[in-house]
Amino acid sequence: KAGVTQTPRYLIKTRGQQVTLSCSPISGHRSVSWYQQTPGQGLQFLFEYFSETQRNKGNFPGRFSGRQFSNSRSEMNVSTLELGDSALYLCASSLGTGVSYTFGSGTRLTVV
């Protein structure tokens, strides 16, 4: 059974640019969550999608957005990148509510 796949693994962008990250959940999982991980703040919740609907959103500026497709694959977009956006972005999928999450290996974003 394939795990959660995130692409790309590494990304270097310049301030002001935008970036799109992709996440393919485990087959059959309809919930996809995104987290930002930094050494200082730990794992911070960005948003969660279930059946193409955003059910919950964290305290991040509007530059951070996401969407989920009918096949449950999800994308996350960050516009007008800032140096502080440098982080590991983790995607996690689950069957639904109240069950365990399986995390992907993440996308390491560096903004220069």
Added chain:
Amino acid sequence: QQPVQSPQAVILREGEDAVINCSSSKALYSVHWYRQKHGEAPVFLMILLKGGEQKGHEKISASFNEKKQQSSLYLTASQLSYSGTYFCGTDDTGTASKLTFGTGTRLQVTL
């Protein structure tokens, strides 16, 4: 507001026991525990549900005190493979669609 984990770091010799605590200021529906090894994705350990029983498998178990909004993770007879950073994720919505993670406890097991 993030749950508070303690200790922040702990070093154990193989075979020793450890307890990691997670405390929240909010009323919780569930607590999730994950372990992350360096350079790898967090891996699910267990979920403690409100009104549920203490969970465990092999030598790792956990408890959830609903009145105090606290959870504890117990690692007994630690093995080298237990090394990593442990995170508790708390659900205060009842949907578990949003987990708030603690800042983590770094555990190192040595020979």
